[in-house]
Amino acid sequence: MGLEKIYIICGVSGSGKTTIGKRLAELFNIPFYDADDFHPKTNIKKMSEGYPLNDEDRTPWLHKLAEEIKKWNSDRGAVLACSALKQKYRQVLQSIDAEYINWIFLDGNYDLISKRIQARENHFFKKELLTSQFNTLEKPEQGVIIDIDKSVEEIIHEIELKLKTQVSQLGLIGLGVMGKGLSKNILSKGFRLSVYNRQVEKKEVDIAKKFVTEQESQKVLGFDQLQPFVISIKRPRSILLMVNAGKSVDMVIEGLIPFLEKGDCLIDGGNSHFKDTIRRERLLSEIGIHFIGAGISGGEDGALRGPSIMPGGSEKGYELCGNFLETIAARDKNGNPCCSYIGIEGSGHYIKMVHNGIEYAEMQGIAELYHLLRFYVKKNPEQIADIFDSWRKKGKDSYLLEITADILRKKEEDGFLIDKILDKAGQKGTGGWSTEAALEIGMPLSTISESVMARNLSGIKSQRVKASEVYQLESSEILEDESMFLKDLEKAFLAASILNHHIGFELIKQASKEYNWDLNLSEIARVWTNGCIIRSDLMEHISALFKENNDTSLIMFPEFITIMKSNIDSLSKIVSIGLTSGCSLPVMSTAVNYFLTYTSAQSSANIIQAQRDYFGAHTYQRVDALLTEYFHTNWKD
Missing domain, CATH: 3.40.50.300 (P-loop containing nucleotide triphosphate hydrolases)
Structure with a gap:
C-alpha cells in the first residue's frame, strides 16, 4: 500500500x-x-x-x-x-x-x-x-x-x-482522445493530476467530472472552470494543453494568463505550427511564463502506453516539466525515455511537423505497394498481409507495416473490410506545412510533398470516377515472374523508405542551420525509435549512424551507399512496371527521380537557367567562370 x-x-x-x-x-x-x-x-x-x-x-x-x-x-x-x-x-x-x-x-x-x-x-x-x-x-x-x-x-x-493547491503535480487541459489517453498515462505513473475541459451546452457537458468518476485513482481532480483548476496545481505549475491547433490554443492561453504566476510553464502538446509556437513563447516570456511546444506522436494507444515526445522552447520550462514528460514517454531499446529536449523556440513542433511529413510518405508508399500487389499481381488482402509480415522478419519492420498487415486481415461479414473503405484520404495539415517550411528555406521535399498531393488527388473521387469511365485504360504489362517481382518489390520498399527518411532529415538539418537551433539528429531519431508512428528498424540504424556524424547526409553513409546501390535498380524497375500496368506510384516514382537527380553531377537545370535569363534577364553562372560572377545574354542575336 x-x-x-x-x-x-x-x-x-x-x-x-x-x-x-x-x-x-x-x-x-x-x-x-x-x-x-x-x-x-x-x-x-x-x-x-x-x-x-x-x-x-x-x-x-x-x-x-x-x-x-x-x-x-x-x-x-x-x-x-x-x-x-x-x-x-x-x-x-x-x-x-x-x-x-x-x-x-x-x-x-x-x-x-x-x-x-x-x-x-x-x-x-x-x-x-x-x-x-x-x-x-x-x-x-x-x-x-x-x-x-x-x-x-x-x-x-x-x-x-x-x-487543491497542494494536491496536483500537473494540470492537463482538453480531454479529447489524446488528452484522455495522456491523463490515464500520467495517473498510471503515480502523479497527482488536475484535468480541465470546457463546458459546451449539449456537446461537452461535465467531461472532466465524468472522467474523474471513471478513474480508479484518487489522485485526479476534475474542473470545468479555469481559476479553480489553476489553483489546484502545485507551484510553479506545469500545465499540458491538449487542444486543437490554431485559435483554440490562443484562446486557452488567454483564459489562463490572469490566473498564472511568474515561473509557471505551459506545454502545448498539440500539432501547432512552429511559427505560432515561437510567437506564443515570446509573448509569454514577457510576463515570466515559460512555454514549451511539444510534439507528441503515437496516436491513442501511444498516449495511453507511452508516446514519443519532442519538446522545444524554454529550457527553464523544460527543467520544470521534463520529469513528467520523460516519465510518461515510451522507452527505447536501452530503457531511456523517447523524450528529449529538442532545442529552443519552435523546434519541437518543427520536428513533429517533419515526423508527420515522413509519416505521410511512408503511408503512401505502403499504400502504393498494396495497390500493385492487389491489382497487378492479383493477391488478396490476406496474402498481401503475409508478404508484408515476411518483410518485417527480415530487418524491415515498422509500425506502419505492422498495422497495415493487421488492416488487410480484418474481415467483415462476407469480405475484407479494406474493400468497403472509400478511397478518399484525409489530412490535418502538418504534411502541407512541411512542404511550405521546405520551400521557405529552399529545400527539396519530394516524397513528402508528393504524398500530400496524392491525398489531395484522392479527394476528387467523383472526377476520378468520371475520368476512369472516359479513358478506360488497360494494363499493357504482363507479370512473367512473380517470385522475382516480389524480390524487387521488397528491395524497392527499402530503397524508397531510406530516401524518404533522408529527405526528412535533410530538411531538419537545414532548418537547424537556418534558425540556429543546433539540433541533434541522432537524438531526434532515437526519440522516434519507439512510441511514434514512424518507429522502425530503419530508425534504429539512422540514430546510430547520426551518432557517428551529425552532419553527413543519410544516403552518403557507407552503409546506406551499399544498400542503395543494390536496391535502386529494383525501385526503378518496380516504378516502370507499375506505371505501364496502370498503377499510380507517386511516392515511389518521386523517390527514384529524387535519387537520380541527387546523384547526377550534371542535371537539366542549365536549360532552366537559360530559359529564365531569356525571358526575364535573371542572369546565370558559368562553369568556366568564378561562382561570384553572373552573366546575361541576348539570346536572339
Missing part, C-alpha cells in the same frame, strides 16, 4: 478543530483523531485544574502523535485535530515527508473564540487558559490558513478549494 495524506487541523482551543476535522474526515473517507485523546492523564488533570501545560508536559505527547502519524501515513491516511501552537511543536509532528502532510490553521480573534468556549459543555479546557494559548501561539506562514468567522459549510468549502 502506498503512502497517504495526513491533514492536521491546528489552532487554539475553541477554533473548531474537532468539528472541522470530523467533517473533513467524512469528506475524504478517512479516520479522524483528536490529539487531546492522546494526552497522558497527568496533562488532562493539569488542564482541568486550570493550569497551562509547559513544553516539558507537551514533549512526550507530541512524540507519541508523531509516531501515530507515521502509522496513519502507511495506512489509510487521517485527519488530526491538534493545537500545535508553536513552530517547534509542528516540527516534531512533521515525522513524515512534508509532501504527505497538509497543515490547516483555523484563525480567529480572541473575542470570537472566547464566546465559543463559554458556550461549550463538559469540556475540560477553561476560558482562563485561552489567554495563555494566544500568548503561546506562533501563527504558521505555510499551509492553508482559514478565517473561522463563517459557517462550517463555508469553512469546509474554502478548505477543500485551498487544499
Whole structure:
C-alpha cells in the first residue's frame, strides 16, 4: 500500500478543530483523531485544574502523535485535530515527508473564540487558559490558513478549494482522445493530476467530472472552470494543453494568463505550427511564463502506453516539466525515455511537423505497394498481409507495416473490410506545412510533398470516377515472374523508405542551420525509435549512424551507399512496371527521380537557367567562370 495524506487541523482551543476535522474526515473517507485523546492523564488533570501545560508536559505527547502519524501515513491516511501552537511543536509532528502532510490553521480573534468556549459543555479546557494559548501561539506562514468567522459549510468549502493547491503535480487541459489517453498515462505513473475541459451546452457537458468518476485513482481532480483548476496545481505549475491547433490554443492561453504566476510553464502538446509556437513563447516570456511546444506522436494507444515526445522552447520550462514528460514517454531499446529536449523556440513542433511529413510518405508508399500487389499481381488482402509480415522478419519492420498487415486481415461479414473503405484520404495539415517550411528555406521535399498531393488527388473521387469511365485504360504489362517481382518489390520498399527518411532529415538539418537551433539528429531519431508512428528498424540504424556524424547526409553513409546501390535498380524497375500496368506510384516514382537527380553531377537545370535569363534577364553562372560572377545574354542575336 502506498503512502497517504495526513491533514492536521491546528489552532487554539475553541477554533473548531474537532468539528472541522470530523467533517473533513467524512469528506475524504478517512479516520479522524483528536490529539487531546492522546494526552497522558497527568496533562488532562493539569488542564482541568486550570493550569497551562509547559513544553516539558507537551514533549512526550507530541512524540507519541508523531509516531501515530507515521502509522496513519502507511495506512489509510487521517485527519488530526491538534493545537500545535508553536513552530517547534509542528516540527516534531512533521515525522513524515512534508509532501504527505497538509497543515490547516483555523484563525480567529480572541473575542470570537472566547464566546465559543463559554458556550461549550463538559469540556475540560477553561476560558482562563485561552489567554495563555494566544500568548503561546506562533501563527504558521505555510499551509492553508482559514478565517473561522463563517459557517462550517463555508469553512469546509474554502478548505477543500485551498487544499487543491497542494494536491496536483500537473494540470492537463482538453480531454479529447489524446488528452484522455495522456491523463490515464500520467495517473498510471503515480502523479497527482488536475484535468480541465470546457463546458459546451449539449456537446461537452461535465467531461472532466465524468472522467474523474471513471478513474480508479484518487489522485485526479476534475474542473470545468479555469481559476479553480489553476489553483489546484502545485507551484510553479506545469500545465499540458491538449487542444486543437490554431485559435483554440490562443484562446486557452488567454483564459489562463490572469490566473498564472511568474515561473509557471505551459506545454502545448498539440500539432501547432512552429511559427505560432515561437510567437506564443515570446509573448509569454514577457510576463515570466515559460512555454514549451511539444510534439507528441503515437496516436491513442501511444498516449495511453507511452508516446514519443519532442519538446522545444524554454529550457527553464523544460527543467520544470521534463520529469513528467520523460516519465510518461515510451522507452527505447536501452530503457531511456523517447523524450528529449529538442532545442529552443519552435523546434519541437518543427520536428513533429517533419515526423508527420515522413509519416505521410511512408503511408503512401505502403499504400502504393498494396495497390500493385492487389491489382497487378492479383493477391488478396490476406496474402498481401503475409508478404508484408515476411518483410518485417527480415530487418524491415515498422509500425506502419505492422498495422497495415493487421488492416488487410480484418474481415467483415462476407469480405475484407479494406474493400468497403472509400478511397478518399484525409489530412490535418502538418504534411502541407512541411512542404511550405521546405520551400521557405529552399529545400527539396519530394516524397513528402508528393504524398500530400496524392491525398489531395484522392479527394476528387467523383472526377476520378468520371475520368476512369472516359479513358478506360488497360494494363499493357504482363507479370512473367512473380517470385522475382516480389524480390524487387521488397528491395524497392527499402530503397524508397531510406530516401524518404533522408529527405526528412535533410530538411531538419537545414532548418537547424537556418534558425540556429543546433539540433541533434541522432537524438531526434532515437526519440522516434519507439512510441511514434514512424518507429522502425530503419530508425534504429539512422540514430546510430547520426551518432557517428551529425552532419553527413543519410544516403552518403557507407552503409546506406551499399544498400542503395543494390536496391535502386529494383525501385526503378518496380516504378516502370507499375506505371505501364496502370498503377499510380507517386511516392515511389518521386523517390527514384529524387535519387537520380541527387546523384547526377550534371542535371537539366542549365536549360532552366537559360530559359529564365531569356525571358526575364535573371542572369546565370558559368562553369568556366568564378561562382561570384553572373552573366546575361541576348539570346536572339
